[in-house]
Amino acid sequence: MSPGIGLMKRRLEKEKDAIALAVSGIAKKYNAVPDTIETLETKYHEDAGDWYVALGWDEKKAIIKMDSVQGTITEIKEI
Numbered sequence: 001m002s003p004g005i006g007l008m009k010r011r012l013e014k015e016k017d018a019i020a021l022a023v024s025g026i027a028k029k030y031n032a033v034p035d036t037i038e039t040l041e042t043k044y045h046e047d048a049g050d051w052y053v054a055l056g057w058d059e060k061k062a063i064i065k066m067d068s069v070q071g072t073i074t075e076i077k078e079i
Contacts, residue, residue, distance in 0.1 A: 011068065011069065011070065011071030012051055012066060012067075012068040012071050013068070015042050015044075015051075018042060018044075018051035018053055018066055018068070019039055019042065019053055021064075021066055021071065021073065022051075022053035022055055022064040022066065022073070023037050023039075023055065025064055025073045025076060026055055026057065026062060026064065026076070029076060030057070030060070032057045032058070036057050036058070037055050037056070037057040038055065038056045038057065039053065039054075039055060040054040040055060040056050040061065041053070041054040042054070044068070049067065049068045049069055050065055050066060050067060050068060050074070051065070051066045051068055052064070052065055052066075053066070060078060061078070061079050062076055062077060062078045062079060063076075063077045063079060064076050064077075065077075
């Protein structure tokens with residue numbers, strides 16, 4: 001029997017972990033230099049266990065949704 005989501009240790013426990021994963025995802029997808037990517041806003045959704053990080057680089061902005069338990073990016077939405 002596997003533990004429920006509440007009993008599992010989250011891989012993205014801290015805001016800085018979520019930001020690092022989001023910056024990495026943007027750098028790979030858009031060939032952006034990580035040093036030029038700026039964090040605009042972060043939010044953690046308690047019920048879903050998801051991190052949302054808004055990033056800006058060059059003239060672009062994106063919201064990155066991540067699953068905190070799996071430690072993966074689930075969606076990148078350019079705005």
